[in-house]
Amino acid sequence: MKIAMVGAGYVGLVTGVCLADFGHEVICLDRDADKIRALQDGIIPIYEPGLAELVKANTEAGRLSFSHEMKAAIGASDVVFVAVGTPSRRGDGHADLSYVYAAAREIAASLEGFTLVVTKSTVPVGTGDEVARIIAAENPNADVLVVSNPEFLREGAAIEDFKRPDRIVVGIEDERARAVMTEVYRPLYLNQAPLLFTSRRTAELIKYAANAFLAMKVTFINEIADLCDRTGADVQQVAQGMGLDKRIGAKFLHAGPGYGGSCFPKDTLALAKIGQDNDAPMRLVEATIAVNEQRKRAMARKIVAACGGDVRGRTIGILGLTFKPNTDDMREAPSIDIIRGLQDRGARIVAFDPQGMAAAEAVLDDVRFADSAYAVAEGADALVLVTEWNAFRSLDLARLKSLMAAPVFVDLRNVYRAPEMVRHGFTYASLGRPDAAMPALAGQGEAAGIEALLGELTAGT
Template sequence: MNITMIGTGYVGLVTGACLAEFGHRVTCMDLDVEKIESLKNGGIPIYEPGLDVLVAKNVKDGRLQFSTDMADCVPGAQAVFIAVGTPSSRRGGGYADLTYIYAAAKDIAVHLTDYTVVVDKSTVPVGTARQVRRVISEANPDADFDVVSNPEFLREGAAISDFMRPDRVVVGTDSEKAQEVMKKVYDPLFLISTPFVFTGLESAELIKYAANAFLAMKISFINEMATLCEEVGADVVDLAKGIGLDGRIGSKFLHPGPGYGGSCFPKDTLALLRIAQENGVSVRSVEAAVEINAAQKARMVKKIRDALGRNEAGKTIAALGLAFKPETDDLRESPPLAILPPLVEKGAKVRVHDPQAMEECKKQYPDFTYVDSPYEACEGADIVVLFTEWNQYRALDLAEMKSKMKGSVFVDLRNVYAPKQVIDAGFEYHGLGRM
């Protein structure tokens, strides 16, 4: 099949490369000339394990190409995916900014010739697919097309495996003809018996938000349980194992941390609340999750401040990890960047290390000191705080870290290390929900 991907951000580039790996002929289109030229020259604008190899392979094999011109890639495509950004609107209140969605729809409409399936891949509020249909019909009344909602469920850091072997594929459409086209798009997944959910447009759009909101609630729940464990002398690691072995609950997303971040959970929970409010529905569980997450980040500031004796002025913090999760360079809504600035405002100095996110962070926080290793971050530090559970932070030489530090405080905000292991290395230990 000939497939066009509008947008070469995280979702668009990963999806385009993976569809090319399926054997389709894919053109990834973007208005950003500099980005497209970089992609043509082998540059990858995001960090995602294995993506550079996958893109290079399919470009070499002639199945993947890049363009800045709709006229070059929309005519003749059986499916055109819209994978542009839908950030939170500047007006706040959880509204999603659909400017790029509707602009893409208008541009696509002009170039539609034969029957085409236009696929909403971006995360969008309920009702957007029908609005995209309206926008295209108004711009080109003679266009022969259908609109499909096909939400993505890609985890940053594991996106390629998630696409190639997904838990499920959701396709929302009211057209049997469009459904058949989507089956051809994902034919390799049918061969490995991937579960498919074919449903209406609105259900498909809501599934994405509901899934992310549920996972956000699990994170907020275990963070509250960690706080309770600290007060009653229980161990949250044992608690999570004890409840996670229940098949009805499951162990995933039951790991305490400094709060959720990233490109999805923060904006999608707020967007779901906005959708509910506009339809006169109260979703109190999601409201609570959002409030708990904000409070968790504030509580982490207090935890670090308390560990420093309530006086961070002149103290040096060794911060390990900047990205909101491992195997990504994404800093959007990243907990460290909500926790460290208030401490800096009170006079703390920050030495940071992250395997991938430092270059981008320098643009936002030039006053941090950026170093080449976690051990260098510890030089002269009063306290070390583990923010992101990168694999290379899981087997650190704690004794060497301690030898480089001025102080002896270790704050493990991901519970990577057993308390005894840290204490035996000469540290004062502070974790989440552990004594």
């Protein structure tokens, strides 16, 4: 099939490349001429594992091309995907649909013959109705159907998610669209990927509901971690015990500094606004948003506490800047609020991230960027692990300690174990794990540890 992808950003580029890899003839369109020229030269504007190789292979095979000339490409296509941005609208938090509606008008002027217009962008309920209305108003004679096909791609694993999806959601209002969309996804359908057809409005809401639920899971386990800190329970064991329940599942139950990225922050906010507009308030979602924002700021206070209550004039090393590993995306990354909170308290910041430093330079001020974790450690009064890149999972702890001015390590992803850190001479803090508070028992067996603790309690009476 001939497919046009309007928008060559993260979602559009990954979707277009993967569809080309299925054998479709795909042209990715974008108004940004510089971006298109870069893509034509094989320069990928985002970091996503495996993407550059797929772009190269499918471009060389003639199945994938890039252009900023919309009209001819859309007119020649059987299916036109809309994959433009829908950021939070400044001032009120609603999804900004101006790019979607502009694309709809441009598509309407270029249509030739029967065409499916597929909204891939994350959009509020009812957007497909408005897109259909715009196209009909701009081109009354167009033979077109508007479909909703939300994306469910995790940054850092987007290609795997596209090719081996949990589900493919397609919202239609006309049965003619079913056959076309089945053909688009036929390679996946033959591999038993569940193709779920719904109404268009239902498909639009599925995307928001899914992201909001996952954001609530993340926020829930973060609050449980805080409770564990105060009660002596272990959040990782709590999460394991919860996750073994098939009704709950283990994913998204990892305590951390709060969620960020391109989806959860804007989609939870948009869903809350949709609920308010429809007199169906999303109180759980609203609470999730508020708790997550508070948590990011609380992480800075946790770091200050680990440093003895004062970081003024001290150098704090940050390991990881992006909101998650295997991406260069800094949007709403917890590191931003953490760093600013530390700077407000007078700390000097040095940081390293394997892929995100170029993007970080655009949003952070007065940060010195280093070229490795060990360069960050040189002269640092504390190290903070913010993003769990694989490069940070097996650091040479003895080398780190030898480089630091003070051996304080704050692990906001619970990557390391307290006994190991204490054995190497670190003052160690993590999230929701009581062993970090009992360094004297590190390395002892359970019985010996209990005996030692009882001895300390007895001595204190």
